[in-house]
Amino acid sequence: MAARNLLPIVIALCLGAVSAGKHDIYSGYTTHKVSLRDRSDQDILHDLELKLDLDVWQHGFPGDVDSIVMVSPQNKDEFLNQLDKNEIPHSVDIEDIPKEFEEFDAKMDLWRRSRQRKVFENYPRHGEVNDYLESIAEAYPDLVTLVDAGLSFENRTIKYVKISTTNFTDNSKPIYFLDATIHAREWVTTPVALFSIYRLVENLRDEDRDLREDIDWIVLPVVNPDGFEYTHTNTRLWRRTRSYYPQVSTTCYGVDANRNFDVSFNTLGVSSNPCSDTYPSHAAFSEPETRIVRDIMLEYVDRIQIYLNIHSHGYYILYGYGNLTLPANSAQLYHVGATMGAKIDSLKLPEAGFYRVGNSGMVLYSTSGSAQDYGQAVGIPFSYTLELPGYGRGFQVPPEYIDQINFETWEGIAVSARLSRLYYNDRKKNV
Ligand SMILES: [Zn+2]
Known part of the structure; x- marks a missing residue:
């Protein structure tokens, strides 16, 4: 056989080898x-996590929720x-991770091809998310404003939408700010953000009318697009941003964006190793992605009543501060967080866990530089971390649960x- 006739076979073999080995890492x-x-x-x-560079997929809760490590x-x-x-009970969960991930890829392939799905019924790529935001803003110009917030480290455009029946001009309305995928691998968080837009704009139900009329919304579905795309193209479990600071490290990219905010920066629950998943960076707000979240908060801080930083996974609703101190309104924080958790619990599937609500340091462990703490510190009364359900499959939440x-x-x-x-009405009275 002539060499040129071999070429397609060689290419096919190479492609096969590449896709078969995608998760060999x-x-x-x-x-x-x-x-x-x-x-x-x-x-x-937690000590072992830092010492042995463990990757904790799900933080456990004593006597109830297993940790997945x-x-x-x-x-x-x-x-x-x-x-x-230490006589701590344990069992093997996934023995062959590359195989598990390849099976998930095949399943997602089938899921995508089986029928036309809306963008939030799937795990969309960053481009698809931005397309959706653009289409919504175009179709509902009186209700939705699309904002190009700036560029990520790798020059992807980070977009968010503002949803308002009064073009954000009515100060008597509080603002609800929610964002997702600050951690790159937490794919299921972005559909939740997109579904919120869908409910408020395209699919408003009578019972949700007050939410659209009486509240303004800011929804940022992908905080960390560089890391997010990298989880699709290269390393499924990438958590960090994709910044590169050769003066710090020539081999490791990115930082933990959720340790990069300027609140008790680089003090608790962080690693000084630039390759670690909890490395906060050499400076607070070194990342363009966290600066964008900061700038939204600061621009609207007088009106943002609640901030929800969405993560996956573990059934937690957490509030500040990560250093084990409590904000003055901690009773109110518990009240709103617990009401949210109880509502979700009342609708959960039998196989899902129950939400735990509390101070992030007390329920889980100490942290610093988180978005949740920064929001609280700059004056947002209700600033939360939400850890969605994982259904026992880590970050690969089966698509049928979306x-x-x-x-x-x-x-x-x-x-x-x-x-x-309701608390916003009190807040305005007391100004
Ligand atoms: Zn996370």
Whole structure:
């Protein structure tokens, strides 16, 4: 056979090899369920997380929710030995991560091809998200304003929408600001943000009319588009941004955007290793992506009544501060957060867990530089981290659960919007 006739075969083989090996970076990695018995187990696991560079997919809650932890082949023995030494129960969760991810890719392929789906019934790419925002703004010019907020480190346009029946001019209305995918791999968060837009704009139900009339909304569906795209094209479990600072590291890219805000920056729950998933960066607000969130907060701080920073996964509604101190309105923060959690719990599937609500440092562990804490510190009365359900599949939430997560979370957002608005009326009276 002539060499030129071999070319298509060689190309086909190469393509096959590339796609078959997409997740080979995780060869030998395993995930483990760790059953925490008490707070001390939680602390031991958190120490191991930093020491053995564990990737905690789901933060457990003692006596109730298992932690799900990924460990490298190099650190696996040490990790399991430490758990055994401390008599912490554990079991293998995923034995072959590349295989699991390849199966998920095949499933998503089928999901996409099986029928036409709306953008929030799927895991859209960044371009599809921006297309949706543009189409909504074009179709509803009196209701939706599209804002080009700026560029990511790799020059992707970060867009958000403002939804208002009064063009954001009525100061008697509070603003609800929600954002998603600050952590690149948390794919299921963006559909929730998009579904909120859908409910408020395209699919307004009678029972939601007050939410559109009485509240203004800012929805930023992808905070970290560079990392997000990288999870699609290269490394599925990428969490950070994709910035590059050769003066700090020539081998590791990005920082943990949710440790990059200027609030107790670089003090608690962070790693000084530029390759770590909790590396906060060399300076607060080094990232264009976090500066965009900051600028939205500061521009509208007098009117933003509630900020919801959406993550996946773990069934948590958390508030500040990450250093274990409480804001003055902590009773109100608990009230609104618990009402949201209880609403979602009332609609959950039997196989889903129950939401836990509380101070992020007390419920989970200490942190610094988070979006949640920054929002609270600059004067947003109700600033939350929301950790959505994972249904036991890590960041690969099976697509058949997307509708349920969208639906139940929207109902939770709706009650938190109404309740925080009541507090807004008091806030305005006291000015
Ligand atoms: Zn996250």
